Amino acid sequence: MHLRALKKVKKDVSLHDPIGTDKEGNEISLIDILQEDADDIVDILQAEMEKKQIYEYIHVLDEREKEVVIGRFGLNMEEERTQREIAKELKISRSYVSRIEKRALMKLFHEFYKHSRGKGN
Numbered sequence: 001m002h003l004r005a006l007k008k009v010k011k012d013v014s015l016h017d018p019i020g021t022d023k024e025g026n027e028i029s030l031i032d033i034l035q036e037d038a039d040d041i042v043d044i045l046q047a048e049m050e051k052k053q054i055y056e057y058i059h060v061l062d063e064r065e066k067e068v069v070i071g072r073f074g075l076n077m078e079e080e081r082t083q084r085e086i087a088k089e090l091k092i093s094r095s096y097v098s099r100i101e102k103r104a105l106m107k108l109f110h111e112f113y114k115h116s117r118g119k120g121n
Helices: 002-009 038-048 051-060 063-073 083-090 094-116
Strands: 018-021 027-029
Touching: 051 063, 051 094, 063 083, 063 094, 083 094
Parallel strands: none
Antiparallel strands: 018 027
16 A cells, blocks of 8 residues: 555656746756756767668657757758857757757657667557
8 A cells, every 4th residue: 555655646757847947938847957068968969870860760859859950960951050050040049059959869869769679669
């Protein structure tokens, strides 16, 4: 009975759960506050996944995340762009682009590893 009671109280927490908003009023999730530098994540992603694999899993991203990833990696025959360039185009801050990029890359990693370990649908 104790275990059943704990199960009712204990809830799963996702890295994507909202925990508040930043100065600009943008929603912040747990993943946004991770200390990982976006450049480190980009290096890991490039080492682990090729562009064609990014295309394979890009469907898990929302529209803004897709825009940022496509711009950063030069997908769809585009040239790679900086976070600052993307921020100017989307009319948001560079730091917000960085957070979107991190969130998107984590989603891609999750999907990539889920499928590479045979747990995909």
